[in-house]
Amino acid sequence: MGRALIVVPAWNEAESLPSVLSELRDLVPDIDVLVVDDGSTDGTAEVVRRHGTADVASLPFNVGVGGAMRVGFLYAERNGYDAVVQVDADGQHDPADVRRLLAEVERGVDIVIGARFAGVGSYRVGGSRRLAMRFLAFSLSRIASTNLTDVTSGFRANSPRSVRLFARDYPPEYLGDTIESLVLASRAGLSIGQVPVELRERRAGRPSQSVAKSLVYLGRAVLVLWLAVLHARPSEVEQ
Amino acid sequence: MSTTLVGVVAGLGVLAFTVELLRRRALREKYAVLWLVLALAGVLFTVFPALLFDLSSALGFQVPANLVFAIAALVLLIVGMQLSVEVGHLEDRSQRLAEEVALLHHDLERLLAERDAPQPHASQPHAPEPDDGDDRPTD
Numbered sequence: 001m002g003r004a005l006i007v008v009p010a011w012n013e014a015e016s017l018p019s020v021l022s023e024l025r026d027l028v029p030d031i032d033v034l035v036v037d038d039g040s041t042d043g044t045a046e047v048v049r050r051h052g053t054a055d056v057a058s059l060p061f062n063v064g065v066g067g068a069m070r071v072g073f074l075y076a077e078r079n080g081y082d083a084v085v086q087v088d089a090d091g092q093h094d095p096a097d098v099r100r101l102l103a104e105v106e107r108g109v110d111i112v113i114g115a116r117f118a119g120v121g122s123y124r125v126g127g128s129r130r131l132a133m134r135f136l137a138f139s140l141s142r143i144a145s146t147n148l149t150d151v152t153s154g155f156r157a158n159s160p161r162s163v164r165l166f167a168r169d170y171p172p173e174y175l176g177d178t179i180e181s182l183v184l185a186s187r188a189g190l191s192i193g194q195v196p197v198e199l200r201e202r203r204a205g206r207p208s209q210s211v212a213k214s215l216v217y218l219g220r221a222v223l224v225l226w227l228a229v230l231h232a233r234p235s236e237v238e239q
Numbered sequence: 240m241s242t243t244l245v246g247v248v249a250g251l252g253v254l255a256f257t258v259e260l261l262r263r264r265a266l267r268e269k270y271a272v273l274w275l276v277l278a279l280a281g282v283l284f285t286v287f288p289a290l291l292f293d294l295s296s297a298l299g300f301q302v303p304a305n306l307v308f309a310i311a312a313l314v315l316l317i318v319g320m321q322l323s324v325e326v327g328h329l330e331d332r333s334q335r336l337a338e339e340v341a342l343l344h345h346d347l348e349r350l351l352a353e354r355d356a357p358q359p360h361a362s363q364p365h366a367p368e369p370d371d372g373d374d375r376p377t378d
Contacts, residue, residue: 037341056345057341057342058341058344059337059338059340059341061337063337067334070334071342
């Protein structure tokens with residue numbers, strides 16, 4: 001496997017990005033970083049430029065994580081990168097794990113998920129949300145015929161085959177970057193695996209959690225999952 | 240007689256409005272055809288109500304008005320769905336355009352930075368682009 005690219009989708013993350021970028025520079029200095037500024041209004045792109053260790057591509061308006069990742073995959077394909085690692089901008093993901101994910105890609109896994117709840121770390125979520133995530137993990141494990149414990153993680157490494165597929169076709173809708181893309185990938189014959197990772201405290205901002213929100217989340221997730229399975233898509237990736 | 244008048248005026252009004260929108264290029268032909276046909280049908284039925292009565296009894300409607308309502312509901316349903324599909328296409332396209340804009344903007348910035356940078360490495364034919372940063376470790 002050749003060059004890898006780290007893609008950081010960022011929406012109003014000016015506060016947390018500098019430390020994330022510094023860590024990436026220190027821990028994985030040999031891997032290029034592209035921050036996709038997803039229509040931020042807090043000067044995220046400017047912060048990245050000033051930091052000077054990463055390239056930045058600014059979307060003209062907010063399109064969500066899926067849309068931002070599409071920019072990353074397109075960029076990777078057009079600039080000759082082989083693998084793409086998605087890392088969150090809020091500092092939850094430990095850059096030291098990037099190599100562990102890539103090592104798994106090297107071993108032939110097409111999508112490697114940095115999974116919480118996989119035995120490592122102390123990440124916990126509330127009861128209802130946890131139930132929803134369990135259900136999704138169970139369903140997707142069946143679809144991908146492998147054991148996945150965390151399918152909504154935004155920490156992922158993609159093999160050259162995945163990059164080729166996703167540069168062409170990556171669902172930009174809500175939850176498309178997590179659930180639907182996994183269905184799409186396994187339909188296309190790509191292999192999916194996971195590496196347990198520890199999740200760190202968010203550098204800035206709070207995750208939202210309430211029972212009502214969890215229910216809405218679950219409802220939307222089930223709908224996305226169902227539609228993803230129904231979708232008729234061309235799904236061959238040329239070798 | 241007055242109902243006929245109302246019907247004719249309404250039908251002609253829709254017709255005139257559609258034509259005006261077309262003339263101003265505010266409406267595309269593919270959407271206009273439907274409204275033109277409906278307006279014409281409305282005028283036709285109000286001027287010759289016998290047509291409507293014959294058609295509704297032929298189709299088994301006991302009250303001719305129900306045929307009108309049924310057709311209206313169906314047409315609106317189809318138009319609504321068609322517009323949803325069109326909006327989806329438009330979203331796909333604007334999404335792709337936004338992505339292309341982001342990438343082009345990125346490339347443009349890089350080119351401008353390269354152009355404006357003092358050129359100590361200009362002697363090297365294929366120098367790696369000066370990666371817009373200062374504190375990047377030289378690789």
